[in-house]
Amino acid sequence: MTMQTxxxxxxxxxxxxxxxxxxxxxxxxxxxxYAISFGGNAVTAAFCCAKLGIxxxxxxxxxxxxxxxxxxxxxxxxxxxxxxxxxxTSSLSFIMPHDGKRAIVRCRDDHYLSSFPKxxxxxxxxxxxxxxxxxxxxxxxxxxxxxxxxxxxxxxxxRSNTHEVLSYIDVAMVAExxxxxxxxxxxxxxxxxxxxxCRIGGVTLGEKGFLxxxxxGEVRSTPVLPIPKxxxxxxxxAGDVFHGAYVYSYLTAPTKKWEEHFAFAQRxxxxxxxxxxxxxxxxxxxxxKNLPYTAEPETPAANRPRIVSSQ
Numbered sequence: 001m002t003m004q005t006x007x008x009x010x011x012x013x014x015x016x017x018x019x020x021x022x023x024x025x026x027x028x029x030x031x032x033x034y035a036i037s038f039g040g041n042a043v044t045a046a047f048c049c050a051k052l053g054i055x056x057x058x059x060x061x062x063x064x065x066x067x068x069x070x071x072x073x074x075x076x077x078x079x080x081x082x083x084x085x086x087x088x089t090s091s092l093s094f095i096m097p098h099d100g101k102r103a104i105v106r107c108r109d110d111h112y113l114s115s116f117p118k119x120x121x122x123x124x125x126x127x128x129x130x131x132x133x134x135x136x137x138x139x140x141x142x143x144x145x146x147x148x149x150x151x152x153x154x155x156x157x158x159r160s161n162t163h164e165v166l167s168y169i170d171v172a173m174v175a176e177x178x179x180x181x182x183x184x185x186x187x188x189x190x191x192x193x194x195x196x197x198c199r200i201g202g203v204t205l206g207e208k209g210f211l212x213x214x215x216x217g218e219v220r221s222t223p224v225l226p227i228p229k230x231x232x233x234x235x236x237x238a239g240d241v242f243h244g245a246y247v248y249s250y251l252t253a254p255t256k257k258w259e260e261h262f263a264f265a266q267r268x269x270x271x272x273x274x275x276x277x278x279x280x281x282x283x284x285x286x287x288x289k290n291l292p293y294t295a296e297p298e299t300p301a302a303n304r305p306r307i308v309s310s311q
Contacts, residue, residue, distance in 0.1 A: 001081075002123040003057050005049065005251060007244075008140060009042025010110065010132035011060040013067050016095040016234060016277045035277025038074045039093050041130035041154050044237050044278050048244025048268065050078040051282040054251055059083045059116060059136060063090040063109065074279075085133065086113045097234040097276070100207065104236065121147055125251045128152040128243060131159040141168035150250060154243050158182060166196035171258070173202045173210070173243065186211050190219060200258050204239055214258055222262065225270045225293040237278040242269040245283075267291050 017034040038047055046058045058080050062068045067090035075082040089109040096103045116136035121127070127144040129137045131153070138161055144151045145168045155162065155174030158181040166172060172193050179189045186203040190213055193201030202212030209223040245268035249261040267288045272281035 003081075003119065003121060004054055004124065005056045005126045005128070005247060006059065006119065006121065006124055006140065007042045007046035007049070007056050007128045007247075008059045008133055008136055009046075009130045010040050010091065010108070011043050011062060011071050012039035012091045012093045012106070012108075013037075013070060014039030014093045014095055014236075014278055016097065016236065018097060018233075018276065022096070033276055035280060037278040037280075038071060039095075039237070039278060040091075040132075041156055041240050041243075042128055042132070044240035045128055045130075045154065045244030045247065046080060047074075047078055047278070048241045048282050049248045049251075050080050052245065052248040052268075052285060054248055055079040055081070057081045057083060057119065059085065059119070059133070059140075061085050061087045061091065061110070061112075061133075063087050065090050067092070083117050083119060085116050085136070087111060088113065095234075095236045097236060100229065100232050100235060102234065102236040121149060124149050125254070126150040126152060126247050128154070128247050129165075130154040130156060131162060131165070134159055134161045134165075137161070138165055138168075141165055144168070150254075152243065152247060154239070156239070163196070166193065166198060169196070169198050171200040171246075172196075172198040173204060173212070173239075175204055175239065176206070179203060187219070202262075204242070206235075210262075212262070220259075222266070225266060225291075227270055227273070227293055232273050234276045234281065235273045237281055238269040238272045240278070241272040241281060241283070242266065245269070245288075264288065267293075 014037045017031040019031045021029050023029045046056045049056050062084035087109045092107040094105040141151050151169050152171040153169045155178045202210050204210045213219045242265045245265035246261045249264040268283045271283035271287050275281035
């Protein structure tokens with residue numbers, strides 16, 4: 001079967017819980033609600049793409065333990081073709097959403113027991129990476145560029161070879177943390193992405209929306225959709241759903257402008273934040289179509305207050 005799209009990242013099992021009190025010492029507490037799901041940036045993006053209707057290939061970590069087998073079952077449920085890179089122990093995330101934000105504790109094993117598998121990308125429409133597995137990320141973006149395959153980066157953080165990888169990236173959407181690590185403002189980060197050759201680049205700014213430049217190089221500011229605050233349950237994974245949704249949108253309509261791909265993705269991520277956990281927050285096409293919120297007009301970037309990253 002021909003590969004339609006490939007996602008590369010690090011797999012987690014996410015434990016997301018809502019609590020009014022974090023116990024200390026010998027205290028105990030009972031969460032008000034919780035969810036168990038798959039996790040990881042590119043991993044969640046892959047599951048989103050699958051839920052929308054395009055089953056991807058996924059190259060991610062796996063351990064030979066019960067959590068690893070749980071993850072394999074999750075991937076099979078969504079018809080994802082999973083290509084494991086083995087580690088000794090499965091990774092876990094403990095996520096605590098609260099008041100529109102989320103605190104996360106990660107337990108991660110990234111000591112690989114083997115090299116990454118080398119897959120045939122002939123016929124693939126898009127590659128999405130999050131910077132994990134840096135050696136695999138660099139190898140595959142180089143292969144994709146040689147084959148004329150769209151490359152996409154979720155730049156949640158600066159990683160060991162991010163600067164080199166960016167020279168092979170078509171669409172780079174990075175987080176505020178990326179800007180802080182680079183000691184650049186969001187606007188200066190856009191200039192940096194342009195200098196690395198990224199055709200489309202942006203910085204996600206949480207509740208402030210995202211700042212980005214389009215195919216013409218014009219810098220634009222897109223606000224969040226006007227969802228009532230009381231409906232926001234869990235913002236974790238929203239960016240990952242955003243990435244998975246714009247990859248899906250591109251694959252189904254590659255001639256559309258990126259403004260349209262991002263508008264679709266923004267609606268997908270707005271659905272996500274109204275649900276606890278990654279799996280419950282994966283939207284269907286009908287969910288996106290029926291979302292009762294419409295975008296507010298964009299603010300011209302030249303009139304937007306300058307945002308300076310914290311040092």
